[in-house]
Amino acid sequence: MNIREKFANPLQQVGLVLASLLLAVAVTGCSSKVQTVQFKINSEPEGSHVVLNVSGPKLPNSADWIYLGHTPIRGVRQISEEKVAEANKITLKVMHAGYYDQIREWDGEAFWNEAVERGVIFWTPELIPQPNSQ
Numbered sequence: 343m344n345i346r347e348k349f350a351n352p353l354q355q356v357g358l359v360l361a362s363l364l365l366a367v368a369v370t371g372c373s374s375k376v377q378t379v380q381f382k383i384n385s386e387p388e389g390s391h392v393v394l395n396v397s398g399p400k401l402p403n404s405a406d407w408i409y410l411g412h413t414p415i416r417g418v419r420q421i422s423e424e425k426v427a428e429a430n431k432i433t434l435k436v437m438h439a440g441y442y443d444q445i446r447e448w449d450g451e452a453f454w455n456e457a458v459e460r461g462v463i464f465w466t467p468e469l470i471p472q473p474n475s476q
Contacts, residue, residue: 375423379457383436384466385413390438394419398430398450407435426450434465441469 383392392415393407410417413436426432429450436444444467448456457463 376420377423377457378418379421380418380462381410381415382462382464383410383413383415383434385436385438386466386468387438387441388413390436390441390469393435393437395433395435396421396425396429397433398428400428401425426453429453434463436467436469438469441471444469
């Protein structure tokens with residue numbers, strides 16, 4: 343029996359179409375949207391390390407930091423809209439040996455507003471040298 347004979351009945355054809363549509367809706371409806379966010383991060387001095395953290399009570403691994411690279415950074419990251427919506431805080435940290443860390447924080451809504459309105463997350467911190475410890 344070939345496929346045409348198996349689904350020759352119009353009711354079976356309708357059932358197959360409905361099942362296909364339900365499967366398509368289930369697959370696309372359950373996946374979270376991902377947005378591409380552009381980052382342009384400089385620092386004074388250049389060569390500083392940059393990390394990103396997205397934290398919130400419903401987010402697993404919210405204590406983990408994502409290493410973005412060293413400055414200057416020109417790049418994009420794909421970030422889940424659902425993850426940002428559930429975030430209490432999104433933090434960028436710039437670090438360099440011999441300097442105090444610089445931190446910039448947003449809540450989820452403010453992060454999206456900046457990323458969408460400006461089209462980029464732009465930041466140029468000037469790091470403050472630590473006093474020589476003797």
